[in-house]
Amino acid sequence: MKKVLSIAGSDCSGGAGIQADLKTFSAHGVFGMSVIVSVVAENTSRVIAIQDITPDMIEKQIDAVFEDIEVDAVKIGMLSTEPCMKAVAKKLEQYKPNNVVIDPVMYAKNGCPLMDPNSIDALIQVILPYADLLTPNIPEAEKISNIEIINTEDMKTAAKLIYDMGCKNVLVKGGHAIGDALDILYSGKEFYYFESQRIDTQNTHGTGCTFSSAIASNLALGMTMPAAVDQAKEYITTAIKHSLNIGKGNGPTHHFYDLYKNGLHIKKSEGDLC
Numbered sequence: 001m002k003k004v005l006s007i008a009g010s011d012c013s014g015g016a017g018i019q020a021d022l023k024t025f026s027a028h029g030v031f032g033m034s035v036i037v038s039v040v041a042e043n044t045s046r047v048i049a050i051q052d053i054t055p056d057m058i059e060k061q062i063d064a065v066f067e068d069i070e071v072d073a074v075k076i077g078m079l080s081t082e083p084c085m086k087a088v089a090k091k092l093e094q095y096k097p098n099n100v101v102i103d104p105v106m107y108a109k110n111g112c113p114l115m116d117p118n119s120i121d122a123l124i125q126v127i128l129p130y131a132d133l134l135t136p137n138i139p140e141a142e143k144i145s146n147i148e149i150i151n152t153e154d155m156k157t158a159a160k161l162i163y164d165m166g167c168k169n170v171l172v173k174g175g176h177a178i179g180d181a182l183d184i185l186y187s188g189k190e191f192y193y194f195e196s197q198r199i200d201t202q203n204t205h206g207t208g209c210t211f212s213s214a215i216a217s218n219l220a221l222g223m224t225m226p227a228a229v230d231q232a233k234e235y236i237t238t239a240i241k242h243s244l245n246i247g248k249g250n251g252p253t254h255h256f257y258d259l260y261k262n263g264l265h266i267k268k269s270e271g272d273l274c
Ligand SMILES: Nc1ncnc2c1ncn2[C@@H]1O[C@H](COP(=O)(O)OP(=O)(O)OP(=O)(O)O)[C@@H](O)[C@H]1O
Pocket: 016, 105, 107, 108, 109, 136, 137, 138, 173, 174, 175, 176, 181, 182, 183, 196, 197, 198, 199, 200, 201, 204, 205, 206, 207, 208, 209, 210, 211, 233, 236, 237, 240
């Protein structure tokens, strides 16, 4: 069985972070593991508090995994401060894992900050070079590239600027745009386009976590980067289509194995599916 590690924050409400990652891994039939970087008291509406795990403990969790288990892919999510970033980067340098997908999480869907805004330079210099794929949403791509994104050409320009900062592939996600949900992958040579109809729902808590974990799973399973993104786009679109009316704010995406296997053609179930 392929083994995939998530290094990220814990969302106690279960829709994003480590919890979304592990659900996504299971739905893909890969063995999921987790290194917790921050414990976040959050729900579908707000972030109440963040407690970072110490850098030493982050490093020890990563050692515990790598000294024992061969890791086929790593997904990295919320890294709230520079010391967390440095601890993770030190271990990426030491273990040199394959298939590193980094989601540069800055804000929750409800706008609450999850990364210290003063850590953006550290994110670029310390973490970004380890990414086989970096998956910024539009506000994150704007912060990293330092340009304003208002159309598809701007997404491509930002992708190129971010690629030049040292990651191997960049996927600028269009979840925050208007119109269809268009994501653009830049490999340094070519642009690839992944488009789905925008689904009219407020239940998009954890979409970025789910998407990046699906990509990491697909890479672990041996797919090429464009194929991994293509399959993951199908997965996230289906998971949003079947998202759950849980909580008072942005509800979570839905994961189950048949949903993945049957792709977009699954019939709607009874019960609390939207
Ligand atoms: N309403 C929607 N309909 C269809 N696809 C969507 C919708 N919202 C987001 N997506 C898709 O979901 C994926 C995740 O993108 P998004 O921009 O939402 O990530 P994110 O903002 O990083 O998420 P997170 O809230 O976890 O930080 C992308 O493929 C995006 O196009």
